[in-house]
Amino acid sequence: MNVPIGLSSTFIAGENSHGYVREGTDLTEAFESVIGSVEGGHSVVFSSGIATINAVVDLLPANAIVVAPNHAYPGNSVRLRELAAVNRIQLREVQIDDLDAIRDAITGAALLWLESPTNPLMEIVDIKAAIKLGHSQNALVAIDNTFMSPVRQQPLALGADISMHSATKSISGHSDSLIGVLTVKDVELAQKLRGRRVLQGTLPGALETFLALRGIRTLGLRYDRAEQNALELAKKLEAHSAVDYVLYPGLASHKNYERHMSQASGGGQVVCFVLKGDVEQAEKFCNSLKIWAHATSLGGVESTIERRRRWPVEPVATPETLIRASVGIEKVEDLWADLDSALKSVYKN
Ligand SMILES: Cc1ncc(COP(=O)(O)O)c(C=O)c1O
Incomplete structure (x- = not known):
């Protein structure tokens, strides 16, 4: 039933279809074949989500124009x-949910990098229209599809050239594996990306690949439950006096709810909300929770929460008291009771 966790870095010549581990293994191929069939293309697995963007950019000619979210x-x-600072690429950063901004920046682009919903502001790109703009310049169009997972949004079916996942998140689903994956329509592009993986040395380890392959078996079930929880919590948070506003594309109050629901089949398992009050209160709230883990990352079976601006790299566009909650598969009543009691303890009235 399972592909063994092979721990060989080399293979006996003539006895195996593989030669050296950096080029891939049976496990690599098994994982790629599963993701490829779910996303409708050819998949190439990497040692992390961030390794995938390095592979894509490595394919571009020197000084190529890249349009990406600001x-x-x-x-x-x-x-x-x-990469822009050392003149490897020319970078044009745009407000990615604004088609006019993409249109103004797209001339001559070789790569249009999209993310929808964006992390953590939950901005929604009009994916089909953005792809059309990218393709008008013969640019490759890639979408970071991590937040939606392959079971909610299918970038290749929407016309993208590349669908990207940090499979560290919901695909693996148990906060125990660092792994990334690209899926593409064009088999030659997949081969080129595989070549980048070999030369950048970014094949994931056997255990990580095994765990991701095990994780994806329950992706649909986990995602359904987590998303159901997320929607219920988003509604409750929206009505809470300590919450300024909620950012969740599954809520009708989201500014681009209709756009999102026309290209994805649910709001996902991440809910962001901006708390009233100051940074100290927001931090105290995160530290007062008992069931929610105060931790970064997302997409696990266990609920995690954090104030995003605690990280120095988080852009100033993210409000200081924005909380990103990755909702897991626990009982929603327990999750809400924990949130409510932590909010009460910090925001006394
Ligand atoms: C939307 C998104 N893309 C990419 C990444 C990077 O993935 P990894 O941490 O697997 O390198 C993350 C990680 O948080 C993410 O949230």
């Missing part, structure tokens, strides 16, 4: 800015 997952932004 604030989204900060690791990607920091890396692209580093």
Whole structure:
């Protein structure tokens, strides 16, 4: 039933279809074949989500123009800015949910990098329209699909060239594996990306791949339950006196709810909300929770929560008291009771 966790770095010549571990193993191929079939393309697995963006950019010619979000997952932004600083690429950062901003920046682009919803402001890109703008310049269009997972949003079916996941998150689902994956329509592009993986040395380890392969078996079930919990909590948070506003694309109050629901089949398992009061209160709230783990990352079976601006790389566009909650599969009553009691203890009236 399971592909063994092979711990060989090399293989006996002539006895195996593999030669050296950096080029891939049976486990690598098994994971790629599962994700590829779920996302409708050819998958290439990497040692992390961040390794995937390095592989994609490595395919671009020197000084290529890259259009990317001005604030989204900060690791990607920091890396692209580093590459721009040494003239490897020309970077044009735009407000990614604004099609006019993409249109103004797209001329001559070789890569349009999208993320929808964005982390953590939950901005929603009009994916099909953005892809059209990218393709008008023959740019590759890639989407970071981490927040939605393959069971809620299918970028390749929407016309993207590349769908990207930090599979560390909901695909693995148990906060125990660092892994990333790209899925592409074009088999030649997949081969080129595989080549980048070999030369950048970014094959995931056997245990990580095994865990991700085990995790994806329950992705649909876990995601359904977590998302159901997330929607219920988002509604309750929206009505809470300590909460200024909630950012969740599954709520009708989200500014681009309809746009999101036209291209994804649910709001997902991440809910962000901005607390009233100051940073100290927001931190105290995170530290007062008993069931929620005060920890970064998302997509696990266990609920995690944090104030995003505690990280120096988080853009200033993220409000200081924005809380990002990754909702797990616990009983929603318990999750709410914990949130409510922590809010009460910090915001006394
Ligand atoms: C939306 C998004 N993309 C990419 C990444 C990077 O993935 P990894 O940590 O697996 O390198 C993250 C990690 O938090 C993320 O949230």
